[in-house]
Amino acid sequence: xxxxxxxxxxxxxxxxxxxxxxxxxxxxxxxxxxxxxxxxxxxxxxxxxxxxxxxxxxxxxxxxxxxxxxxxxxxxxxxxxxxxxxxxxxxxxxxxxxx
Numbered sequence: 001x002x003x004x005x006x007x008x009x010x011x012x013x014x015x016x017x018x019x020x021x022x023x024x025x026x027x028x029x030x031x032x033x034x035x036x037x038x039x040x041x042x043x044x045x046x047x048x049x050x051x052x053x054x055x056x057x058x059x060x061x062x063x064x065x066x067x068x069x070x071x072x073x074x075x076x077x078x079x080x081x082x083x084x085x086x087x088x089x090x091x092x093x094x095x096x097x098x099x
Contacts, residue, residue, distance in 0.1 A: 001060075002057055002060055002061070005056065005057065005060065009053060018043055019052070019053075020047075020048050020049055020050050021043040021044055021045060021047050021048065021049075022041045022042075022043060022044075022047070022049065023041060023042075023044055023047050023049070024041075024049055024051065025049075032044075032046075
């Protein structure tokens with residue numbers, strides 16, 4: 001579950017901190033030396049990046065919605081939200097009277 005994942009992640013504080021201080025973005029940073037792609041990622045105390053943690057949590061939530069109870073209902077609701085609605089385009093701008 002998500003709570004177990006959070007507890008396991010927070011158990012080892014030094015490992016968690018090391019994972020969040022690795023630069024994953026490729027863009028240039030202001031006031032930082034240029035890093036080549038060949039070098040191994042190094043820890044930087046000025047960075048805090050926890051995207052991997054939230055991506056894993058998002059995957060778990062999506063998987064639980066698909067495989068858990070009501071998974072088919074959730075998928076049907078998502079498809080229904082994306083379905084194109086029939087709208088009378090001629091009714092706008094006062095071309096059609098509403099009763």
